[in-house]
Every structure is written in structure tokens, then in C-alpha cells.
Amino acid sequence: MPEAAEIRIRQARTSDVAAIAALMVPLVERRILLGKDLVDLYGAVPEFLVAEDADGVVIGYGALHVMWEHLGEVRTLGVSEDWLGRGIGHRLLDALEQRALEFGLSQLFCLTFEVDFFGKHGFAPAGEDEQLVAIDVYAELLRSNDEGVAEFLDLARVKPNTLGNTRMLKGIGAARA
Numbered sequence: 001m002p003e004a005a006e007i008r009i010r011q012a013r014t015s016d017v018a019a020i021a022a023l024m025v026p027l028v029e030r031r032i033l034l035g036k037d038l039v040d041l042y043g044a045v046p047e048f049l050v051a052e053d054a055d056g057v058v059i060g061y062g063a064l065h066v067m068w069e070h071l072g073e074v075r076t077l078g079v080s081e082d083w084l085g086r087g088i089g090h091r092l093l094d095a096l097e098q099r100a101l102e103f104g105l106s107q108l109f110c111l112t113f114e115v116d117f118f119g120k121h122g123f124a125p126a127g128e129d130e131q132l133v134a135i136d137v138y139a140e141l142l143r144s145n146d147e148g149v150a151e152f153l154d155l156a157r158v159k160p161n162t163l164g165n166t167r168m169l170k171g172i173g174a175a176r177a
């Protein structure tokens with residue numbers, strides 16, 4: 001099996017979209033990841049990092065979506081089945097967090113079944129009724145058409161997508177706990 005040390009994390013390119021989409025298929029079918037149309041994946045290319053092996057094959061991916069001045073969401077993080085448990089997910093998440101710091105964010109959100117994995121990265125479950133943003137920011141976020149933002153807001157229309165997931169938060173940079 002190839003060495004995990006040979007894996008490189010880099011900015012995604014448009015030519016990676018087909019590989020990302022193919023890797024996402026089984027996870028979307030199991031409702032682990034939110035499905036995305038190709039047009040949305042292409043639009044989100046600037047948000048994505050990928051992990052590629054020594055031959056340039058994409059074996060992992062993850063995105064950082066900016067929601068507000070201080071707030072971003074880690075979304076669509078996945079690693080190819082052949083590479084699970086070899087540290088690629090952690091490296092992708094570290095790199096997304098580094099990107100979030102460069103953007104000036106101080107809080108990261110994620111919605112996930114992988115509570116232990118994100119917990120090891122300092123994410124903590126948000127309280128059931130915890131108000132995650134100020135009421136005026138909430139009102140602005142309500143104007144978004146983005147499904148992920150709707151999930152962050154826990155809107156009724158996306159509840160079927162989020163059933164069983166845990167809402168998690170992490171302070172980064174100066175806001176680190």
C-alpha cells in the first residue's frame with residue numbers, strides 16, 4: 001500500500017471535481033454527506049482542498065464555507081475508503097482550519113456523525129437550544145439560499161437531512177478555548 005507520507009494536500013482545481021463527485025457518491029447515498037449538483041461543486045472549487053497520492057489521484061477532499069465575518073463551516077469532508085484511518089482526514093481538517101485562520105475567522109461549525117473525529121480536533125457539540133449567532137446575524141443568514149446555511153440555522157425544511165447529526169463548534173485563533 002502507498003505511504004501516507006506521500007500524500008499532498010493542495011487547493012482543488014476544476015479538474016478534480018469529477019473525482020470528488022465520484023468519491024462522494026456512496027456517502028451521499030448513505031446520507032452521510034449532503035449531495036451536491038456538479039454545478040454547485042464547480043462553484044465551490046475555491047472552497048475545496050484535496051488530498052492527492054503520489055500519482056496525483058484524488059483520495060480526499062474537504063471544503064471551508066464562509067458564513068459570516070467570524071464564522072465558517074467545514075463541509076463535505078471525506079476520504080477514499082482505501083485510505084481511511086491513515087491520518088488523511090486529520091491533515092485535511094488541519095489545513096482547512098489553517099485556511100480559516102487566514103480568512104480571519106474565529107469560529108468553525110460542522111454538522112456530522114463523526115463526533116469523535118471532530119472532537120479530537122477541538123470541536124465540541126453545541127447545546128440543544130444554544131443560540132449560535134446573534135439575532136441580527138441570524139436574520140441575515142436566513143436570507144441565504146445555501147442548504148448548509150439552512151442546516152446551520154436548523155430550519156425545519158432541512159431537518160430530514162440533518163437527522164442524527166451533531167452540531168459542533170470550535171473557537172480558533174484568539175477565540176480558541
Ligand SMILES: CC(=O)SCCNC(=O)CCNC(=O)[C@H](O)C(C)(C)COP(=O)(O)OP(=O)(O)OC[C@H]1O[C@@H](n2cnc3c(N)ncnc32)[C@H](O)[C@@H]1OP(=O)(O)O
Pocket residue numbers: 004027032033074075076077078079080083084085086087088089090091110111112113114116117120
Ligand atoms: C462536516 C463534515 O464534512 S461531516 C462529514 C464527515 N465525513 C464523513 O463522515 C464521510 C465518511 N468518513 C470519512 O471520510 C472519514 O472517516 C473522515 C473524513 C471522517 C476521517 O478521515 P480519516 O482519514 O479516516 O481520518 P484519520 O485517519 O485522520 O483519523 C481517523 C482515525 O484513524 C487513525 N489514524 C490516524 N492516522 C493514522 C495512521 N497514520 N495510521 C493508522 N491509523 C491512523 C486514528 O485512529 C484516527 O483516530 P484519531 O481520531 O484517534 O486520531
